[in-house]
Amino acid sequence: MTRPELAPQYSPADVETRRYEGWVDAGLFTPSAQDSGAPSYTIVIPPPNVTGSLHIGHALDHTIIDALIRRRRMQGYRTLWLPGMDHAGIATQNVVERELAREGLSRHDLGRERFVERVWQWKESSGGAILGQMRRLGDSVDWTRERFTMDAGLSRAVHTMFKRLYDDGLIYRAERIINWCPRCLTALSDIEVEHADEDGELVSIRYGDGENSIVVATTRAETMLGDTAVAVHPDDPRYAAMVGREVELPLTGRRIPVVADPHVDPKFGTGAVKVTPAHDPNDFEIGRRHNLPMLTIMDEHGLITAPGPFRGLDRFEARPAVVAALREDDRIVAEKRPYEHAVGHCSRCGTIVEPRLSLQWFVKVAPLAKAAGDAVRDGRVRLHPPEMAARYFDWVDDMHDWCISRQLWWGHRIPVWYGPDGAVVCPAPGEDPPSGDAWQQDADVLDTWFSSGLWPFSTLGWPDDTPDLRAFYPTSVLVTGYDILFFWVARMMMLGLYAMTDPDSASPDSAGTGPAQTVPFAAIALHGLVRDARGRKMSKSRGNTVDPLDWIDRFGADAVRFTLARGANPGGDVAVSEEWAAGSRNFCNKLWNAARFSLMNGACVPAAHPGQQALPDRASLSVADRWILSRLAGVTQQVDAWFEDYEFGKISETLYHFAWDEYCDWYLELAKVTLTGPAEGAAEHTKAVLGYVLDRLLRLLHPLVPFVTEELWTALTGEDTIVMADWPGVAAGQSVAAAGGPMDAAAEAEIGSLIRLVTQVRRFRSDQGLRPGQRVPAALTGIGQTRLAGHEASIRSLLRLEVPADEFKPTGSVQAEGVTVELDTASVIDVAAERRRMQKDLVTATEEAERTRRKLANTGFTSKAPADIIEKTKQRLAAAEADIELLESSLAALPG
């Protein structure tokens, strides 16, 4: 085999696309559903919205998922990462409507059918961009299993789920107060409303006259036009006499009753509340309890419909107009401005949401949410990081019924037909709907999160019992940002537990009523948001967003991935900047050059499979060889363990430092001595170790930086691809103890000592003002009596120390690790600087000695601290005292 010459610099653009297409063409990402005996590992992609393009947050999500997937693939699992996209009902419809608006059209000009066609066209072009971005990132997804929430198969799953819930009485239609967006003209679920504190005006209004009057407060004065009662607390003595009486509602001439309701907080305001059942969720409940009329005074656009002078006004024009009219009538008792209160906004367009009485479809969530909570509570689904559990339970344990109908055109049409005399039919999928002019299908579509809630199993063929479903369900872990824990994750839990049972399990579920419910995923791994270099949220308006493609072009996909992985602490936000990306690019280049050096020096990999590699016998290896092998073993074990905990920050940092600080800075430098040295056998051994460690390092890094590792590993080994190479840690079915290989404490201690000695002498040289490359005559006295006895050649090489000539007159010395290094620095030494340095060191050493002495004198410490801690402390004191002695004598010996 001839090895390709490597350029002195890594060029991602020359590698990435070629490698990616090669992987896909070879079918490496496409697992077979046939049972091969290997365990399966499945992750479904959090489906991005078809309309959008991937932002840096997706890149973070994909980096994590791809790393998990690639490791499992290397471990021999039957690994599936299923890709796809979400139709994103309201978001997509808004985008296409905006596009139409630029042509001066509205969706009504096109009509429903043509509008939906238009959205499909948009989906084809926009969706393609996202798929291209995923390829650039290196996502090892199975493109043969790509899905879309509006696919025929997934639409059938949606219909099936609706029908089941409907038949079970868990879906119902009712007139309720829902969140209404007057701009999008659709209902929204609670979670699609974003609350923000805003300044408003709290006005107190007198209803009725004289004795027979009561004062209420409101921030939404215009709603008084729809008031049908005033409510007070039943035990409030101030209003006991008023309850049951009627008061005159100003501006309207209507008389409304005063009712007693425990919902009212007597301590707030005047203790009396105006009740507008058709325009406030709480008032709606009060209205139901007291059989109050539900008076609608606003239309779907937020325009006032109540008869009178305000008719036709927008709700925000009506508010000051009503207040002005009340003031005119001397009805305003007090005003408080500004008054800060929470206002709900449409999460899609930002319009202030209007609570509105409306006929909608709902999911009865209580039983579903209970199961979703229990699955996490009893550990069937592990939530990472665990702190998120509190938030999850808060939500799941106290969830209102879920409004699932949307007054949109883009989405899954509600599979219900209405016929004569109020007949309602929900046909099963495949069943013919009732026909005839008298029958009409519901015009609404389903909340987009209804179909995403089925994603983990609808994508695998549910409701059919498919080979894929059997092979890959339940999925292994769900990786996503904590921001959609409720939107999406909780819904998948609810619907997944409801739909899926384990066919092979005879054990009853927690309620003891049927086959065991199957969780949709064994674990949930939540990551944070990507923020800018200063930790600020990225936003288009702030102009601090990052386009992943731009960074990939400039730094390479591996660098982008590594940057994100470095910051990916579980649940934590990730701050990224160009500096970080550049640092990651530098790391890839460092790897490249380390490999280049190793290859140029004949690094060899005798066999590509672990356990069979003919590493030279341990006893014949140099200490440096044993050291790097031991460190590799330690790092392998740590990295392997951290993968189980989604600790990508730690994985990245550990591999970064191992590769750069240990492998490159020390091992390669030490290897240079051996490789150019006289001992023939030693050089051959070092070549083997050089290759072995590089091989393992590249494999450990491959899940994070797939491209550069592929390029280097194939060059090193002559194999086709690293994608299917065995993982150096624990393989499927192997025990943890087998990972990494044996540690070598003796070698680690020895090289540790060497590193400390070299570092101290380097510091000395630098303090003396010696150039790093300047060769200096030096004697290493006492080294024969230390464990560094065999390392003199290495130490001299690393420190540029020459063997002294006959008339050697040392002018300075460093004592460390039991070795005294005397250097002849006469020609360059600056005595004054030298004295200052020594005096400073003396102060430090004296303080250290004093501190340690005090600690040892502390009787509590000596009687209670563990023996090894005490021993270490004693050693520290001894070292400090030795330093003091040496420094004092050196100072005395200085000329002048």
Place this chain on the structure above:
RNA sequence: GCGCGAUUAGCUCAGCGGCAGAGCGGCCCGUCCACACCGGGCAGGCCGGCGGUUCGAGUCCGUCAUCGCGUACCA
């Protein structure tokens, strides 16, 4: 209002009972034999405030302050 989290080097963050760490940035010095996308060295921290537990506290407990996030039916 309630809940959760944060507060450590100039910046972004690790560390979570036993000598304060990383990356980037800053300063000094440079190698021509893997890499200037490099190498060697240095500086810079009362680990938010106060109290407690402990022989010993960034690390555990309490409290306050500031910030962030989530959530909420206070009109």
